[in-house]
Amino acid sequence: MGGRVWWPCASTGLREFLEGKARDLANVIRALTEWTNRTNIAAMKTVNVHEAKTNFSSLLTKLEADGETIVICRNGEPVADLVPHKRVGRIKPHPILGKMKIKYDPIETATEAEWPRRFR
Numbered sequence: 001m002g003g004r005v006w007w008p009c010a011s012t013g014l015r016e017f018l019e020g021k022a023r024d025l026a027n028v029i030r031a032l033t034e035w036t037n038r039t040n041i042a043a044m045k046t047v048n049v050h051e052a053k054t055n056f057s058s059l060l061t062k063l064e065a066d067g068e069t070i071v072i073c074r075n076g077e078p079v080a081d082l083v084p085h086k087r088v089g090r091i092k093p094h095p096i097l098g099k100m101k102i103k104y105d106p107i108e109t110a111t112e113a114e115w116p117r118r119f120r
Contacts, residue, residue, distance in 0.1 A: 044070065045069075047070060
């Protein structure tokens, strides 16, 4: 590889950042920590396409258990994210009706005078 460090699934910016700083393992860890803090990237599990195809069921099980995103890479470049499904509530409050406030007790019985004359 001619002195270049190969970082699977690393973005080009991270690769260049680490190549300038990574001389040994301690420097790699320090540089990765600095990069993560600087870019606010959450650590994600990465797998190549072959591994994803071979272990798809176990990846789904891990995804269900941890809720962790899994990045699938081809030739060291991310091509897909395997993310947990987010269930959406089917019942959504109406945007206007949800703002209405009832200023009386709706289950309180009405008096004779409160009923309209035609329904008495």
